[in-house]
Amino acid sequence: MGKPHRRFGEEFEAEAVRLVETSGRTQREIAEDLGIGLSTLRRWLDKRRERDLEAPPPERQEDLAAELKRLRRENEILRQEREILKRAANFFRQGGKSMRFRLIDAAKKEFPVQRLCKVLGVSASGYFAWKDRPACRRQRDDMVLLAHVRSAFALSNGTYGSPRMVHELRGNGLPIGRRRVARLMRENAMKARQKRRFKRTTDSLHAFPVAPNLLDQDFTATGPNQKWGADISYVWTREGWLYLAVVVDLFARRVVGWATSDRLHKELALSALRRAVTVRRPAAGLIHHADRGSQYCAIDYQAELRKHGILISMSGKGNCFDNAMVETFFKTLKAELVWRVAFQSRAEATDAIGRYIDGFYNPVRRHSALDFVSPLQFERLAA
Numbered sequence: 001m002g003k004p005h006r007r008f009g010e011e012f013e014a015e016a017v018r019l020v021e022t023s024g025r026t027q028r029e030i031a032e033d034l035g036i037g038l039s040t041l042r043r044w045l046d047k048r049r050e051r052d053l054e055a056p057p058p059e060r061q062e063d064l065a066a067e068l069k070r071l072r073r074e075n076e077i078l079r080q081e082r083e084i085l086k087r088a089a090n091f092f093r094q095g096g097k098s099m100r101f102r103l104i105d106a107a108k109k110e111f112p113v114q115r116l117c118k119v120l121g122v123s124a125s126g127y128f129a130w131k132d133r134p135a136c137r138r139q140r141d142d143m144v145l146l147a148h149v150r151s152a153f154a155l156s157n158g159t160y161g162s163p164r165m166v167h168e169l170r171g172n173g174l175p176i177g178r179r180r181v182a183r184l185m186r187e188n189a190m191k192a193r194q195k196r197r198f199k200r201t202t203d204s205l206h207a208f209p210v211a212p213n214l215l216d217q218d219f220t221a222t223g224p225n226q227k228w229g230a231d232i233s234y235v236w237t238r239e240g241w242l243y244l245a246v247v248v249d250l251f252a253r254r255v256v257g258w259a260t261s262d263r264l265h266k267e268l269a270l271s272a273l274r275r276a277v278t279v280r281r282p283a284a285g286l287i288h289h290a291d292r293g294s295q296y297c298a299i300d301y302q303a304e305l306r307k308h309g310i311l312i313s314m315s316g317k318g319n320c321f322d323n324a325m326v327e328t329f330f331k332t333l334k335a336e337l338v339w340r341v342a343f344q345s346r347a348e349a350t351d352a353i354g355r356y357i358d359g360f361y362n363p364v365r366r367h368s369a370l371d372f373v374s375p376l377q378f379e380r381l382a383a
Contacts, residue, residue: 013044020045029111038110046071082119101130146184148174151188157360159336160308161185161192167241167372210297211321214313215289219325221251224379225282228256228310230290231326232269233334244353245272245295247288248326249280252382253367254375255329255357256280269295270304277308284309291315291323333361 019030020041028069031041049067100120104127107116143364145345152168153160160168162182163232169176185191221227227250235242245268248255261268273288290296296314305312337356343349366372373381 013047016041017044017048025068028110037112039110039112042074097311101127105131141186142180145169145174145176145180148172148186149181149184149190150188153185156365157336157340157356158190160366161194162374163368164366167366171366210292211302211312213289213313213316213322214287214311215320215322217324219250221249223382224249224251225280225286226251227287227289228282229323229326230269230273230288230296231323231330232264232293232295233330234264235334235338235343235349237346237349239345242343242346242349245269246326246329247272247276248329248355249375250325252327252370252375253329254362254379258353258357260346262346262352264295266295266298266301269298269304270301273301273304282308282310285311287311287313289313289315289323292317297344329361333357 016030016034016036019025019034020027023030027041027045028038031038034041049071052268100122104113104116104120104122113127114124117127129358148169149165152165152172156164156168162178162185165181165185166178169181169264178367215227215229219227219229228247229250230245230247232243232245235244240262243261243264245259246255246262248254249256256279257272257274259268259271260273261271270289286309288305290313292314295301333353333356337352338349341352343352362374364374367378370378
């Protein structure tokens, strides 16, 4: 049996082996967390298995046979990886020592540096000299830009791809090109979350009157409070469904009113509408567009609109494209927030939605349709 590693000690080795056996995580993940090489962790595991093999109890015979089979399979994989690395040596030699040194630096957590240097045909002293060499001007600039990219990516909740990221960095006074941003994001595994399909839930089977389609898919507006769109969606929580009603000003895609409830009824839509009217105080003649859902066709809702001189417009039967602007907001909300979080309660979901709308979507998030400025900025520029 080998002696304990003098740097870590027996207790550290025993704890590392215990984590492998009980945590359910991979050996590589545990090795990275503990700051040790993967080969070192595997050596400790082999020592433990050798100790167990000296006097295995009868009930462990089958387990040991399976373990030996797994170890042989791992050894075969390691042999194949070593062979692949040897065959790739000629390719890396053609790329110059700098490329080989970068490979060593990236793989040193999995393989000993001395072995990597031998396979790739470079000296260990040369690698360590390269490691200590000061970065060139472009590398230093990349490090600074990467810090800004990481910060902006985190502030966007991981939703910005390279097009929005370029405008975000340029807006902060950093002259940078799209390709450079895309390369930095790609090399550092920063990928914007993709959107998924959205499911509509509109109850149009009712006897309430239906208004004509005044909007007719013309979502353009020359100023705020000319055209509003309204709709309702849903969010799943551990307590059950949470329903979200919003009112969006089509001029700047700004959410001007929103409300949540555990039930899908007219008061939910009315709360969002009253909030929007209180905040924006629109003049008479504003067009309010919604689908044919019972909440928007209800007598009380339409009376509230007429009380403020708001014109009523409704989508055609079964045509989701007539309210595409609000549907787009829901897709964005779910892709950038809802599908990334498992909400424990409706109160938690409501709080998160409020922070997203009032703290990010309206004042900060850059929209490609608004020339990559936020709704709040767009309204200020148009004022």
